[in-house]
Amino acid sequence: MKRPFPLAVLATTLAAQNPATIVESTITTDDLAATIRFLSSDLLEGRGVGTRGDLLAREYIATRMQAVGLRPGGAEGSWNQPVPIVGITTAVTATLSAKGSQGERSFAAPDEFTAVAGSAEAAPRWQDAEVVFVGYGIDAPEQSWDDFKDVDVRGKVLLVMNSDPENDPNRFAGRTRLYYGRWSYKFEEAARRGAIGAIVIHTDPSAGYPWQVVQANHGRENFWLPFAEDQPTLALRSWATETASRQLCALGGHDLDALRAAANKDDFRPVALGVTVALSCANTLREFESGNVLGVLPGSDPDLKDQVVVVTAHFDHLGIGKPRNNDSIYNGALDNGTGIAGMLAIARACAALPRAPRRTVLFAAVTAEESGLLGSQWYAEHPTYPRDRLVANYNIDGLNIWGPTRDVEFIGHGKNSLTDLAQKVAATRGRRLEPDSQPDLGLFYRSDHFNFARIGVPAAYLKAGGDFLDRPEDRRRMKASYTTVHYHQPSDEMAPWWNLAGAVDDLQLLLECLLQTASLDQPPGWTPGDEFEKRR
Numbered sequence: 102m103k104r105p106f107p108l109a110v111l112a113t114t115l116a117a118q119n120p121a122t123i124v125e126s127t128i129t130t131d132d133l134a135a136t137i138r139f140l141s142s143d144l145l146e147g148r149g150v151g152t153r154g155d156l157l158a159r160e161y162i163a164t165r166m167q168a169v170g171l172r173p174g175g176a177e178g179s180w181n182q183p184v185p186i187v188g189i190t191t192a193v194t195a196t197l198s199a200k201g202s203q204g205e206r207s208f209a210a211p212d213e214f215t216a217v218a219g220s221a222e223a224a225p226r227w228q229d230a231e232v233v234f235v236g237y238g239i240d241a242p243e244q245s246w247d248d249f250k251d252v253d254v255r256g257k258v259l260l261v262m263n264s265d266p267e268n269d270p271n272r273f274a275g276r277t278r279l280y281y282g283r284w285s286y287k288f289e290e291a292a293r294r295g296a297i298g299a300i301v302i303h304t305d306p307s308a309g310y311p312w313q314v315v316q317a318n319h320g321r322e323n324f325w326l327p328f329a330e331d332q333p334t335l336a337l338r339s340w341a342t343e344t345a346s347r348q349l350c351a352l353g354g355h356d357l358d359a360l361r362a363a364a365n366k367d368d369f370r371p372v373a374l375g376v377t378v379a380l381s382c383a384n385t386l387r388e389f390e391s392g393n394v395l396g397v398l399p400g401s402d403p404d405l406k407d408q409v410v411v412v413t414a415h416f417d418h419l420g421i422g423k424p425r426n427n428d429s430i431y432n433g434a435l436d437n438g439t440g441i442a443g444m445l446a447i448a449r450a451c452a453a454l455p456r457a458p459r460r461t462v463l464f465a466a467v468t469a470e471e472s473g474l475l476g477s478q479w480y481a482e483h484p485t486y487p488r489d490r491l492v493a494n495y496n497i498d499g500l501n502i503w504g505p506t507r508d509v510e511f512i513g514h515g516k517n518s519l520t521d522l523a524q525k526v527a528a529t530r531g532r533r534l535e536p537d538s539q540p541d542l543g544l545f546y547r548s549d550h551f552n553f554a555r556i557g558v559p560a561a562y563l564k565a566g567g568d569f570l571d572r573p574e575d576r577r578r579m580k581a582s583y584t585t586v587h588y589h590q591p592s593d594e595m596a597p598w599w600n601l602a603g604a605v606d607d608l609q610l611l612l613e614c615l616l617q618t619a620s621l622d623q624p625p626g627w628t629p630g631d632e633f634e635k636r637r
């Protein structure tokens with residue numbers, strides 16, 4: 102639904118005396134740094150979900166929201182939307198053993214496989230369950246693709262490839278990862294089909310991270326929203342190394358490479374491997390509460406103010422964990438102290454406008470993103486406005502700390518009409534909007550905007566660019582080292598070399614996108630044929 106933005110409106114927003122241009126100047130590096138400094142302080146202990154740091158962060162954000170002039174967005178005048186959380190720790194009590202015509206073998210956790218709960222049952226297990234190789238494990242009618250055909254996989258354990266078919270540029274968006282390619286989809290689809298478990302085959306390229314990252318989840322407390330009575334679940338969710346997967350197939354006389362080659366063809370059908378597996382675990386459950394902080398700027402147009410544009414940023418991080426270099430506090434300064442700082446700065450600018458945008462703007466600081474996007478999922482499932490009144494979502498997860506850039510990355514480029522709008526805003530500001538530079542990582546499905554897309558709300562996520570104005574080589578190197586050295590480590594802390602000037606540029610651009618979106622005559626829409634178009 103490509104809708105050119107009226108030129109007359111653009112001309113107005115460009116005018117120097119426009120209030121939007123004036124309030125832009127309220128977004129400053131000092132304002133951002135102040136918020137980030139507090140949120141990433143050791144006193145907040147890494148803002149782990151359900152901890153004292155979680156409570157302190159929420160109290161602080163609500164205080165700031167009130168100070169800038171937002172109204173409480175929770176029930177009965179509260180700033181807080183409670184989010185119930187279930188923590189499950191899974192221990193393997195009898196390791197994975199497999200039997201087939203070619204022999205039997207047992208596999209060691211977490212070197213060869215991992216097992217994590219798929220439901221709240223106390224003693225989940227697979228008892229001599231048949232293993233079925235289901236290729237990519239995808240059923241996508243709009244892509245004319247069905248790996249399952251008419252095969253009944255109830256009670257089975259599915260061996261499934263990560264990622265989606267990539268050899269046909271006209272299907273599954275070529276190299277771009279769709280949700281079908283995410284491991285979470287694999288487990289969800291297996292559960293919908295009545296399987297009791299699934300084993301995702303790990304490879305570095307298909308996951309985008311090494312086996313150690315998968316291993317780190319094994320034995321650790323994993324978080325869920327409370328399970329609904331009718332929710333399809335798996336007894337256990339497992340991953341296996343490529344080598345272990347190969348050995349599992351060989352026990353039934355099958356070759357993993359041949360199976361994978363067959364899975365790339367339309368006529369693929371699930372293959373019963375002639376192998377059975379047994380695995381027993383014990384789950385320890387803990388129930389507690391976290392919350393989303395909601396602040397509202399009511400719209401100024403009587404006809405449009407019951408429509409809502411949502412700005413999200415997660416406030417949680419990983420809390421206190423395994424020490425690295427004698428530091429056990431995972432401060433999450435960039436991830437996502439910067440996002441909350443950006444959201445509050447934008448909220449302050451919006452609230453300072455002489456006249457509020459036509460539509461209502463909801464600022465949602467969501468919890469438990471790092472634990473599986475749970476806070477935003479809870480909001481999407483329990484929205485404080487009717488679902489069809491939520492017209493767009495802008496998410497902030499990490500800002501540019503390396504210096505000003507010419508470009509800004511738009512994750513989900515082309516998926517909905519927010520792309521066009523942002524493209525035009527960027528152009529008027531002498532900036533360039535670029536599509537996702539790592540389309541195979543599936544970033545559109547890995548932060549909170551995804552939960553809004555899932556309920557049909559056109560969502561966008563602007564990310565730091567890489568075309569730096571000065572010392573580009575140095576800055577690109579620093580940016581790359583954030584991912585390899587500091588991402589999800591205790592060293593994600595503010596440092597003297599941080600440069601928030603680029604973040605200010607990006608936020609001013611985002612502010613203008615938000616203001617325009619909140620005042621469009623017609624709400625944004627999905628690009629025809631997009632995977633989320635039908636969810637609206």
Ligand SMILES: [Zn+2]
Pocket residue numbers: 415436437470498499
């Ligand atoms: Zn994050």
